[in-house]
Amino acid sequence: MRIAVAKEIEVCERRVALVPDIVARLVKQGLEIWVEAGAGERAFFNDAAYEAAGATIIADSDRLWSEADILLKVSPPQEREDGRSEIDLLKEGSVLISFLNPLGNPVIAQKLAARKVTALSMEMIPRTTRAQSMDALSSQASIAGYKAVLIAAASLPKYFPMLTTAAGTIAPAKIFIMGAGVAGLQAIATARRLGAVVEAFDIRPAVKEEVQSLGAKFVEIKLDEETTAAGGYAKEISEASKKRTQEVVTEHIKNADVVITTAQVPGKKAPLLVTEDMVKQMKPGSVIVDIAAEQGGNCACTDPGRDIVAHGVTIIGPINLPSSLPVHASQLYAKNLTSLMQLLIKDKTVDVNFADDIIDAACITHAGEIRSTRIKEALQTVTSAVS
Ligand code: NAD
Numbered sequence: 001m002r003i004a005v006a007k008e009i010e011v012c013e014r015r016v017a018l019v020p021d022i023v024a025r026l027v028k029q030g031l032e033i034w035v036e037a038g039a040g041e042r043a044f045f046n047d048a049a050y051e052a053a054g055a056t057i058i059a060d061s062d063r064l065w066s067e068a069d070i071l072l073k074v075s076p077p078q079e080r081e082d083g084r085s086e087i088d089l090l091k092e093g094s095v096l097i098s099f100l101n102p103l104g105n106p107v108i109a110q111k112l113a114a115r116k117v118t119a120l121s122m123e124m125i126p127r128t129t130r131a132q133s134m135d136a137l138s139s140q141a142s143i144a145g146y147k148a149v150l151i152a153a154a155s156l157p158k159y160f161p162m163l164t165t166a167a168g169t170i171a172p173a174k175i176f177i178m179g180a181g182v183a184g185l186q187a188i189a190t191a192r193r194l195g196a197v198v199e200a201f202d203i204r205p206a207v208k209e210e211v212q213s214l215g216a217k218f219v220e221i222k223l224d225e226e227t228t229a230a231g232g233y234a235k236e237i238s239e240a241s242k243k244r245t246q247e248v249v250t251e252h253i254k255n256a257d258v259v260i261t262t263a264q265v266p267g268k269k270a271p272l273l274v275t276e277d278m279v280k281q282m283k284p285g286s287v288i289v290d291i292a293a294e295q296g297g298n299c300a301c302t303d304p305g306r307d308i309v310a311h312g313v314t315i316i317g318p319i320n321l322p323s324s325l326p327v328h329a330s331q332l333y334a335k336n337l338t339s340l341m342q343l344l345i346k347d348k349t350v351d352v353n354f355a356d357d358i359i360d361a362a363c364i365t366h367a368g369e370i371r372s373t374r375i376k377e378a379l380q381t382v383t384s385a386v387s
Pocket of ligand 1: 127128129131132135137138141178179180181182183184201202203204231232233234235237262263264265266271273
């Protein structure tokens with residue numbers, strides 16, 4: 001059985017699906033690993049390192065895609081420059097494991113099903129204790145939270161820590177983090193390490209203790225509705241609750257030097273948390289880093305992929321932050337993939353066992369069918385909007 005690592009063609013994707021250390025472990029288990037020539041280059045893993053780990057380097061990309069039994073990727077498959085779809089290069093019955101964004105782009109599931117590919121989407125891995133080692137959303141979100149704080153610190157025209165110097169005392173920067181999930185919690189930890197005073201807010205009250213244990217103050221807003229959905233994710237909240245939270249957070253945003261927004265609701269556009277009016281009330285020179293930029297942004301002024309200045313506030317809308325730390329992002333992602341493959345490979349052959357809750361949740365297409373009701377519904381919404 002052949003496992004292949006494809007080279008990412010997305011311009012801003014620097015990560016690679018497997019790193020040489022992990023390749024060596026898989027080769028030791030008797031698995032054949034193919035790596036597309038140059039696949040690890042942008043993450044600083046060269047072909048020689050993969051070869052030394054026991055992989056075969058394949059220069060012919062079409063061959064790698066069409067002869068793989070399991071094809072591993074980071075970003076979803078794309079159209080190539082010559083107009084050919086990468087999905088069409090896969091052989092029928094093969095397995096694709098990658099981020100696939102099937103709720104945001106359900107058409108991809110339709111194409112994979114038509115190609116009779118067994119596709120496992122890394123976004124669909126359940127957030128359970130057993131699946132923790134495969135949870136790529138968490139491993140990558142944590143990087144995004146860390147990097148967002150570094151970007152904010154580099155853009156703020158002030159120190160983060162309190163300093164007592166002969167020339168006077170510098171007050172610490174005030175950071176307000178909105179959304180205290182995996183990225184938000186890592187942002188809190190990073191900002192605290194840099195000496196800032198940190199406040200955080202989330203509509204899920206369950207995160208209060210985690211926020212406090214990291215040394216930040218939790219901004220508590222009592223809402224008259226359930227805000228947590230199945231799986232521990234946030235629910236989309238009512239207009240009344242949105243208004244109530246906006247009233248309270250405005251005061252905290254006004255006082256902050258840095259606002260980092262990380263709020264997301266799976267399968268939906270990111271909620272609007274910072275209105276233009278709130279931006280106007282911020283101090284000149286303040287910084288907003290909007291990690292949710294790719295999902296539409298939590299700030300009304302965010303321009304995804306760009307740094308802008310609006311009303312004296314620098315607003316940064318980074319795209320694919322994990323890719324900006326490609327060495328560790330790839331290392332962690334590779335570990336997530338191999339943990340998942342342990343459930344998928346029995347006696348060196350692919351065994352798709354739907355009795356396993358992780359495989360059942362992550363596998364979005366098999367034998368020509370889309371397996372998830374949520375993806376089918378999302379597809380219906382897209383196709384009815386087009387017709
Ligand atoms: P996410 O990226 O979907 O969202 C980020 C955060 O935004 C969440 O904390 C969410 O509550 C918050 N949010 C959404 N709407 C908001 C709003 N209007 N205002 C303020 N905040 C808002 O979430 P995530 O970081 O991927 O984590 C989601 C959940 O999964 C969390 O409960 C996390 O603890 C849990 N989780 C569990 C495991 C596990 O048990 N193995 C692993 C990872 C995550």
